[in-house]
Amino acid sequence: xxxxxxxxxxxxxxxxxxxxxxxxxxxxxxxxxxxxxxxxxxxxxxxxxxxxxxxxxxxxxxxxxxxxxxxxxxxxxxxxxxxxxxxxxxxxxxxxxxxxxxxxxxxxxxxxxxxxxxxxxxxxxxxxxxxxxxxxxxxxxxxxxxxxxxxxxxxxxxxxxxxxxxxxxxxxxxxxxxxxxxxxxxxxxxxxxxxxxxxxxxxxxxxxxxxxxxxxxxxxxxxxxxxxxxxxxxxxxxxxxxxxxxxxxxxxxxxxxxxxxxxxxxxxxxxxxxxxxxxxxxxxxxxxxxxxxxxxxxxxxxxxxxxxxxxxxxxxxxxxxxxxxxxxxxxxxxxxxxxxxxxxxxxxxxxxxxxx
Numbered sequence: 643x644x645x646x647x648x649x650x651x652x653x654x655x656x657x658x659x660x661x662x663x664x665x666x667x668x669x670x671x672x673x674x675x676x677x678x679x680x681x682x683x684x685x686x687x688x689x690x691x692x693x694x695x696x697x698x699x700x701x702x703x704x705x706x707x708x709x710x711x712x713x714x715x716x717x718x719x720x721x722x723x724x725x726x727x728x729x730x731x732x733x734x735x736x737x738x739x740x741x742x743x744x745x746x747x748x749x750x751x752x753x754x755x756x757x758x759x760x761x762x763x764x765x766x767x768x769x770x771x772x773x774x775x776x777x778x779x780x781x782x783x784x785x786x787x788x789x790x791x792x793x794x795x796x797x798x799x800x801x802x803x804x805x806x807x808x809x810x811x812x813x814x815x816x817x818x819x820x821x822x823x824x825x826x827x828x829x830x831x832x833x834x835x836x837x838x839x840x841x842x843x844x845x846x847x848x849x850x851x852x853x854x855x856x857x858x859x860x861x862x863x864x865x866x867x868x869x870x871x872x873x874x875x876x877x878x879x880x881x882x883x884x885x886x887x888x889x890x891x892x893x894x895x896x897x898x899x900x901x902x903x904x905x906x907x908x909x910x911x912x913x914x915x916x917x918x919x920x921x922x923x924x925x926x927x928x929x930x931x932x933x934x935x936x937x938x939x940x941x942x943x944x945x946x947x948x949x950x951x952x953x954x955x956x957x958x959x960x961x962x963x964x965x966x967x968x969x970x971x972x973x974x975x976x977x978x979x980x981x982x983x984x985x986x987x988x989x990x991x992x993x994x995x996x997x998x
Contacts, residue, residue, distance in 0.1 A: 644829040645705040645796045646671040653700030654687055661687050662853040674823050676832045678840040679850035685833045686801055693799055694718055721790030725802045727782045729774050736770040738785050742793040760788040780811045798830040816843050837877050849873050871988030874913045881954040883912045895949050897928050901978050906992050913982040916957040920975045927973040
C-alpha cells in the first residue's frame with residue numbers, strides 16, 4: 643500500500659529562526675517526488691517533519707485523509723534511507739534486512755520469505771551472510787534500501803542516499819532506485835542537491851530555496867520553462883543577459899531578436915541555455931571571442947566574451963578535429979523557442995505568462 647501526501651501551510655522554526663515559513667505541497671500516490679535545492683534550503687527539514695523526526699510548529703500533514711501531525715514516527719509506516727546508510731555493523735546483511743520485521747512481530751515463517759524477496763530484488767542475496775564491513779558502499783546502500791522496503795511502508799523517504807558514493811556508482815544506483823521504486827509502486831520522497839540526479843529519477847521535482855518552493859513540475863517543465871531566475875540558474879547551466887523588450891522583439895547587444903512566445907514592453911533578463919546558442923557564418927549576428935574551451939568527451943564547453951565584456955558558456959558536440967581556437971571571433975544566433983525571458987527582478991517567467 644502507498645498513500646498520497648498533502649501538506650498545508652507547513653511551518654518550521656527554531657525559536658525566532660524560521661526555516662520553513664508557509665509551505666504547501668501535494669504528492670501523488672506512488673509518485674517519485676524529489677525535493678531539490680541548495681544546502682540550507684529546508685528540504686531535509688521538511689523530510690524529517692514528514693517522518694516525525696522534527697516537530698511541526700504549524701500547518702497540517704496528511705497521509706491520504708489521515709492527519710499525522712501528532713502521530714508517533716513508529717506509527718506512520720514509513721521506510722527511511724539515510725545518507726550514511728545507518729545499517730547495523732554487528733548484524734549480517736540478512737539480519738539487517740530482517741530487523742524491522744522482527745520489531746513488528748512478524749512470525750519466523752513470514753520473515754524468511756519476505757527478507758529473501760527483497761534481498762533478491764536488491765541483488766544482494768548472495769551477500770546475505772556477510773557483515774557490512776565486507777560490502778562496498780553501493781552494496782551497503784542496497785541493504786539499507788532493502789531494510790526500508792521489506793516492512794512494506796506506505797511512504798519511502800530518502801535523504802541524499804547517494805552522496806557518499808563515487809560518480810560511476812551513483813549513476814548505477816540512481817537507476818537501480820528508480821527501477822525498484824517503479825516495481826514496488828510506493829510513494830517516494832527523495833532529497834538531493836544534485837540537479838542531474840533529480841532530473842534522472844523523478845516524476846516531479848519541487849525546487850526549494852530559503853524554505854519556500856519556487857516551482858513544482860516534471861524535469862522537462864522545470865528545465866525548459868523555469869518559473870524564475872533562481873530555478874533557471876539552479877537547474878542546469880544558463881546565461882543571463884540583461885536586455886530591453888518591445889512587444890515580441892528583444893534587443894540583445896544591439897541585435898534585435900524576435901520571440902514568438904512573448905508580448906511585453908520593458909526591461910528584462912534573457913535566460914539562454916549553453917546549447918541554445920548557435921554558431922553561424924553570418925557576420926551580421928552577435929560577435930563573440932573564444933576565451934577558453936573545455937573538452938568533456940561528448941561535448942566541448944566554450945567560454946566566449948560578448949561585446950559588452952560578459953562571458954557566456956556555449957556547449958557544442960565535440961568533433962574529432964576540434965582545435966584550440968582561443969582568441970578567434972565567431973558569430974552567434976539564438977534558438978528562441980527554448981529561451982526564457984524574465985521580468986527585471988527575475989521573479990517571473992514572461993514566456994510562461996504568455997503561453998498560458
